[in-house]
Amino acid sequence: MAINRKNxxxxxxxxxxxxxxxxxxxxxxxxxxxxxxxxxEDQLLDSMDLExxxxxxxxxxxxxxxxxxxxxxxxxxxxxxxxxxxxxxxEVSRSLRACEGAILIVDATQGVQAQTLANAYLAIDNDxxxxxxxxxxxxxxxxxxxTAEEIENILxxxxxxxxxISAKSGLNIEEVLESVVKKIPAxxxxxxxxxxxxxxxxxxxxxxxxICFVRLMDGTVRVGDEITAFMTTKRFTVTEVGVFxxxxxxxxxxxxxxxxxxxxxxxxxxDTAVGDTITSADNPAKEPLPGYKKALPxxxxxxxxxxxxxxxxxKDALLKLKLNDAALSIEPDNSVALGFGFRCGFLGLLHxxxxxxxxxREFDLDIITTAPSVSYKVYKTDGTELMVENPTHLPPMTEIxxxxxxxxxxxxxxxxxxxxxxxxxxxxxxxxxKNMTYLDKTRVELRYVLPLNEIIYDFFDSLKSRTKxxxxxxxxxxxxxxxxLVKLDMLLNGEICDALSIIVHKDKAYERGRQIAEKLxxxxxxxxxxxxxxAAVGGKIIARxxxxxxxxxxxxxCYGGDVTRKKKLxxxxxxxxxxxxSIGTVEIPSEAFISILKTDSDK
Amino acid sequence: xxxxxxxxxxxKSKCTYCDFASxxxxxxxxxxxxACLYREIEGRGIQCRGKTFDTVYIGGGTPSFVxxxxxxxxLKQIRKCFTLSENxxxxxxxxxxxxxxxxxxxxxxxxxxxxxxGLQTGYDEQLKRLNRIHTAKDFLLCCNLLKGRNxxxxxxxxxxxxxxxxxxxxxxxxxxxxVSHISVYALTPEPGTPIYTDYLNGALPSDDETADLYDAAxxxxxxxxxxxxxxxxxxxxxFESRHNLNYWRRGEYIGAGVSASSFxxxxxxxxxxxxxxxxxxxxxxxxxEISSEKIEGDDAEFEFIMLGLRTFEGISAxxxxxxxxxxFFEKYKSQIAKKSAFLDxxxxxxxxxxxxxxxxxxxxxxxxx
Numbered sequence: 001m002a003i004n005r006k007n008x009x010x011x012x013x014x015x016x017x018x019x020x021x022x023x024x025x026x027x028x029x030x031x032x033x034x035x036x037x038x039x040x041e042d043q044l045l046d047s048m049d050l051e052x053x054x055x056x057x058x059x060x061x062x063x064x065x066x067x068x069x070x071x072x073x074x075x076x077x078x079x080x081x082x083x084x085x086x087x088x089x090x091e092v093s094r095s096l097r098a099c100e101g102a103i104l105i106v107d108a109t110q111g112v113q114a115q116t117l118a119n120a121y122l123a124i125d126n127d128x129x130x131x132x133x134x135x136x137x138x139x140x141x142x143x144x145x146x147t148a149e150e151i152e153n154i155l156x157x158x159x160x161x162x163x164x165i166s167a168k169s170g171l172n173i174e175e176v177l178e179s180v181v182k183k184i185p186a187x188x189x190x191x192x193x194x195x196x197x198x199x200x201x202x203x204x205x206x207x208x209x210x211i212c213f214v215r216l217m218d219g220t221v222r223v224g225d226e227i228t229a230f231m232t233t234k235r236f237t238v239t240e241v242g243v244f245x246x247x248x249x250x251x252x253x254x255x256x257x258x259x260x261x262x263x264x265x266x267x268x269x270x271d272t273a274v275g276d277t278i279t280s281a282d283n284p285a286k287e288p289l290p291g292y293k294k295a296l297p298x299x300x301x302x303x304x305x306x307x308x309x310x311x312x313x314x315k316d317a318l319l320k321l322k323l324n325d326a327a328l329s330i331e332p333d334n335s336v337a338l339g340f341g342f343r344c345g346f347l348g349l350l351h352x353x354x355x356x357x358x359x360x361r362e363f364d365l366d367i368i369t370t371a372p373s374v375s376y377k378v379y380k381t382d383g384t385e386l387m388v389e390n391p392t393h394l395p396p397m398t399e400i401x402x403x404x405x406x407x408x409x410x411x412x413x414x415x416x417x418x419x420x421x422x423x424x425x426x427x428x429x430x431x432x433x434k435n436m437t438y439l440d441k442t443r444v445e446l447r448y449v450l451p452l453n454e455i456i457y458d459f460f461d462s463l464k465s466r467t468k469x470x471x472x473x474x475x476x477x478x479x480x481x482x483x484x485l486v487k488l489d490m491l492l493n494g495e496i497c498d499a500l501s502i503i504v505h506k507d508k509a510y511e512r513g514r515q516i517a518e519k520l521x522x523x524x525x526x527x528x529x530x531x532x533x534x535a536a537v538g539g540k541i542i543a544r545x546x547x548x549x550x551x552x553x554x555x556x557x558c559y560g561g562d563v564t565r566k567k568k569l570x571x572x573x574x575x576x577x578x579x580x581x582s583i584g585t586v587e588i589p590s591e592a593f594i595s596i597l598k599t600d601s602d603k
Numbered sequence: 604x605x606x607x608x609x610x611x612x613x614x615k616s617k618c619t620y621c622d623f624a625s626x627x628x629x630x631x632x633x634x635x636x637x638a639c640l641y642r643e644i645e646g647r648g649i650q651c652r653g654k655t656f657d658t659v660y661i662g663g664g665t666p667s668f669v670x671x672x673x674x675x676x677x678l679k680q681i682r683k684c685f686t687l688s689e690n691x692x693x694x695x696x697x698x699x700x701x702x703x704x705x706x707x708x709x710x711x712x713x714x715x716x717x718x719x720x721g722l723q724t725g726y727d728e729q730l731k732r733l734n735r736i737h738t739a740k741d742f743l744l745c746c747n748l749l750k751g752r753n754x755x756x757x758x759x760x761x762x763x764x765x766x767x768x769x770x771x772x773x774x775x776x777x778x779x780x781x782v783s784h785i786s787v788y789a790l791t792p793e794p795g796t797p798i799y800t801d802y803l804n805g806a807l808p809s810d811d812e813t814a815d816l817y818d819a820a821x822x823x824x825x826x827x828x829x830x831x832x833x834x835x836x837x838x839x840x841x842f843e844s845r846h847n848l849n850y851w852r853r854g855e856y857i858g859a860g861v862s863a864s865s866f867x868x869x870x871x872x873x874x875x876x877x878x879x880x881x882x883x884x885x886x887x888x889x890x891x892e893i894s895s896e897k898i899e900g901d902d903a904e905f906e907f908i909m910l911g912l913r914t915f916e917g918i919s920a921x922x923x924x925x926x927x928x929x930x931f932f933e934k935y936k937s938q939i940a941k942k943s944a945f946l947d948x949x950x951x952x953x954x955x956x957x958x959x960x961x962x963x964x965x966x967x968x969x970x971x972x
Contacts, residue, residue, distance in 0.1 A: 560866065
């Protein structure tokens with residue numbers, strides 16, 4: 001059955017976190033009969049365990065639905081879910097490109113929030129039709145009228161006939177479906193023109209090769225077609241095309257305006273980069289669709305197997321994750337303390353967290369990660385220049401003429417009452433104030449230039465805690481600026497532990513050294529001998545703590561009847577020790593390496 | 604050499620830290636219990652035919668709480684069913700509040716030659732708090748009844764608000780009673796016992812504080828001529844508990860009675876903790892075991908190391924190779940190297956340095972596979 005393009009609606013849902021995005025998506029699927037209520041598992045779209053547990057969406061997940069509207073016609077809806085967190089905003093813009101409209105869902109008890117704003121602007125920037133929906137009206141504290149007013153005042157979007165719903169109870173969901181039909185435009189495009197399909201996501205399937213998630217702008221594609229892409233010279237034969245309902249379901253063909261997937265036995269993800277345009281090999285389009293800005297890793301961290309012999313397994317895991325996560329960069333690394341591992345690049349801290357958790361869960365590997373770092377430009381006295389993203393690779397200070405660190409242009413949106421605390425925070429983080437704009441009575445935009453290495457510690461957390469969660473934050477890399485940086489080493493029992501070294505601003509070295517030493521004292525368990533912990537810059541000790549030797553670690557009694565039970569106790573203790581890594585004679589829990597991050601609190 | 608353990612699961616009342624098989628409310632079942640116990644002893648005797656036993660240990664519970672005839676009866680049964688060595692060590696556990704002259708005489712007549720008294724502390728208010736049924740004075744009276752005999756006292760460290768001075772005074776009291784052996788146990792609050800609540804409430808000393816009490820006890824006992832022959836056991840030379848040394852040397856032993864454990868022919872097995880279950884099994888001529896495990900290979904070697912390193916004598920590499928068929932130093936080369944700072948190695952003998960005896964888990968764990 002060929003689908004009439006005028007009956008297609010491609011849209012996404014954008015929202016502030018926890019305003020009910022995934023619940024609404026579930027409800028839409030249920031109402032359109034995509035999933036029966038009986039089979040309904042909560043929040044279908046968040047299919048990764050991790051997504052469901054954290055209540056966040058990380059990967060894009062398209063779904064196709066059929067809806068018989070009140071005008072008697074049957075419509076095809078393609079809903080493309082989007083991640084909500086700033087680390088993943090590049091993925092949001094990816095999915096927006098594949099849509100004509102966006103449902104903007106706003107919690108009637110909270111009104112317009114920071115991410116509502118950021119995501120709505122993203123959608124507006126991408127020329128999408130905005131369809132506001134007011135959610136959670138069944139709650140006693142709901143203020144639907146005020147919320148509608150806020151949407152109009154702050155976003156300039158007409159909310160007079162915005163559906164007022166409860167995604168949770170299913171109230172007024174029909175209205176949303178009807179609005180999608182009426183307000184979101186049908187896709188344009190020419191089925192007879194040469195194929196142009198935007199790749200907005202992909203993943204690797206062991207049997208089918210790379211599966212590309214596509215939005216067709218022009219042309220059609222079917223099994224057997226010869227295709228290529230603008231960023232490759234290779235040709236591939238299409239082996240399967242299909243749609244998401246929500247499981248991948250093969251179809252006869254995909255035409256302009258549709259959202260679906262293409263498999264063509266592509267073995268390398270490099271040949272079908274996200275953002276690239278697929279076209280016909282024999283009748284190629286003249287030019288590609290505007291691509292995406294390539295997401296660059298900004299935060300780097302060492303990832304090592306807890307058990308050194310699992311290096312190969314870790315490598316496999318990282319390569320597999322990289323297949324559907326172009327933003328992840330990996331490079332072999334080794335550390336005196338931790339052995340062989342990888343230096344990985346991430347978009348931000350949440351991205352780093354997510355990747356680490358996926359390695360541990362999906363691949364069942366215990367890993368150690370080191371404190372994140374950024375990439376520094378080092379100008380040496382001999383005139384050469386190098387990039388250093390691993391503190392261990394920093395040349396001796398005597399060989400360094402000067403260094404530059406990456407800085408960002410930060411936009412912080414906040415209610416005016418938090419301007420003071422935010423400025424204090426930015427000051428503390430070595431920020432340079434640019435300007436401040438009152439967007440309206442309740443919104444201020446603050447602009448700062450901040451060193452990236454200050455952001456990767458606990459900037460988000462501090463910002464949230466200082467503003468009760470009201471402020472939001474967005475940034476772009478500005479470039480590199482000269483900075484007075486030093487390498488801070490940590491010594492355990494008199495020996496430098498390379499995996500704990502960090503690069504910091506000279507003015508902060510003393511404070512950070514002291515904080516890290518204190519933190520290490522907390523996380524390193526007492527052992528058979530006293531362990532001095534020292535922080536040093538250029539060989540000079542700037543802070544010291546001591547982990548006292550323990551005094552009692554013994555089975556008080558062990559007689560005939562105790563042997564089996566006490567052996568079990570010891571086995572348990574041994575299990576605990578397996579989570580530790582020996583650095584020289586000192587045993588360190590694997591979380592110590594990352595915990596040094598969490599020292600930078602509001603002090 | 605091998606040992607025999609007999610468990611008596613009766614007490615007048617339960618102490619707050621006790622998680623042993625002891626049932627004050629089931630004392631009325633004692634006749635039936637002992638009938639069954641004798642029956643089990645008979646069965647165990649058959650099971651152990653051909654072996655000679657060097658020690659008997661009657662523990663509990665409170666063996667001295669039940670009439671002496673039950674205890675002497677058990678011993679009689681043991682002599683009937685087992686082969687004992689020429690000069691066996693026969694120990695009975697005694698609560699100071701339960702012994703009288705008659706009982707003591709009966710024990711002497713039955714050949715019991717070692718008396719292990721649960722003193723715990725020399726302070727009446729602490730005894731009361733632990734729900735002990737006796738006073739410090741009772742301990743001295745009890746010792747008086749056992750005058751001239753081989754007496755041991757158990758004392759506890761790690762009690763609420765306990766000071767090093769109190770520990771020393773408790774040792775003094777034990778010495779005044781004429782003991783030649785003292786066990787110093789750190790209180791271990793087990794979940795389910797009343798004292799566990801104290802532990803959760805932070806009323807008990809920290810590990811560091813307990814370690815201080817332990818050091819005070821060990822130093823004081825050394826001064827008084829007691830040497831530490833195991834982590835928690837101190838004796839005058841020649842008064843070590845042969846029965847317990849056998850456990851730490853990984854010798855064989857057979858247990859009878861509720862909750863009794865055995866280690867025989869490479870197998871560890873334990874009887875049920877439930878008196879009724881116990882009796883129901885024994886009545887139909889079944890061993891009342893609830894668990895049994897064959898210990899082999901690395902696991903057996905680990906037991907040998909873990910138990911041996913608790914003692915002053917340590918482990919003998921020669922004995923290790925006799926038992927397990929390969930060289931100790933060869934097999935555990937890297938482990939020994941890693942922990943060498945904490946070990947004394949003399950020829951074929953390996954022991955933990957005194958200083959590290961109380962933090963030995965870390966050393967032992969190195970040898971676990």
